Amino acid sequence: MTTSNPSTAIYWQFGSRTVDFAAPRVMGILNVTPDSFFAASRQQDIDAALRKAGQFLDEGATFIDVGAYSSRPGADDIAPAEELRRLIPVIEALSKHFPEAILSADTFRAAVAREAVAAGAHLVNDIGGGILDPAMFDTVAGLKVPYILMHMRGTPQTMKTHTGYNDMLTEMDAFFSAQVEALLEKGVKDVCIDVGFGFAKTITQNYTLLRSMHRFQEFGLPLLAGLSRKSMAxxxxxxxxxxxxxxxxxxxxxxxxxxxxxxxxxxxxxAVECIRISELYTG
Structure with missing residues (x-):
């Protein structure tokens, strides 16, 4: 399912569909949680999730990111069984109703990622960056799916207490260097870097990071920006x-x-309109 060469064009292959990153892409957030920070993003049943996913696809989303574990600061921890109970039926329904959709499983747990891909997910979005579950990298390598690697310190429950950095950007660069190298060694080549806005970062640090986000292009991998309606806005x-x-x-x-x-x-x-106007500006 994966093919990319960061030294040339960057693209991911999903069966017969190729997604290249010559132009930016949009990933729609589909939360199947009762407590995500933005109430309007919560889809409490399968029918609601299908309606929202259909809207996202009609509006131009390339990816739909389905999450069943709220990662807002201080969110309640839930057991893997509960995460699976929320997540898997929705992914199965989305896969059936929208076979053309590219589905992302938003989870930091390797066992949940494995079940999600079996249910129809095409990639894994890991807020834990391989740290919260050491089995994640081997799991993704075995599944042969693209992987989104995010930077965070601590957990969603503790991350607000982990904002003390000596040099945030240098420390993040070291984190991504180590984690990308580990993924490449395991054969995971389709990796996207998420700098983790709001995760173990103050509002001031978020803006420092936004001004310097370009530096992480040095890895030759797609960059994901998760900024939507966060507290820094x-x-x-x-x-x-x-x-x-x-x-x-x-x-x-x-x-x-x-x-x-x-x-x-x-x-x-x-977001799609934002990309289109930005492309007109840059030519």
């Missing part, structure tokens, strides 16, 4: 997440200028 403005679409679009524009290959978003149509 709404807290400085004194508004709430459900009022932060305009601010999110500004952040997406800046991320595209910094080399983002994937925008992971709650609002697909607006």
């Amino acid at each position: 709404w807290k400085p403005l004194g508004i709430k997440a459900d009022e932060a679409l305009n601010a999110t679009t500004v952040l997406h524009t800046l991320a595209l200028q910094q080399g983002a290959s994937i925008l992971r978003v709650h609002d697909v149509r607006e």
Whole structure:
């Protein structure tokens, strides 16, 4: 299922469908959790998930990222069995109703990733970056699917206490260097880097990271920007997440200028429009 050569064109192969990153792509967020930070993203039953997924595809999403474990700061930990109970029926239904869709399983647990791919997922989005579950890299290598590698310190429950860095960007560079090398050694070549906005980073650190996101292009891999309606968009403005679409679009524009290959978003149509206008600007 995978083919890419970071030294030339970057692309991922899903059966007969090729996804190249010559132009940025949009990943729609489909949460099957009761407590994700943005209430409008929560889909509490399969029918609602199918409607939202259909909307995302109509609006131009390349990927649909399905998550059953809330990673908002301080979110409750849930058992793997509960994550599977929420996740697997939705992936099965999406795979059946939208066979053309490219489905991402948002999980840091190797066992959940394995079941999700068996149910129809095409790639794994791991907020744990291979740290929260040491079995993840071997699992992804065995599944032969693309992998999104995110930077985070601690866990969703503790990450707010892990924002003390001597040199955040240098430490992140070392993290990605080590993890990408480990993945390549196991034969995982289709890797995307997610710098992890909001994960063990203060608002000020998030903006430092956004200004410097381009430096991670040195790995020759796609870059994912997960900025949609996060606190860095709404807290400085004194508004709430459900009022932060305009601010999110500004952040997406800046991320595209910094080399983002994937925008992971709650609002697909607006993100697609952002990419199109940005492409007109850059020519």
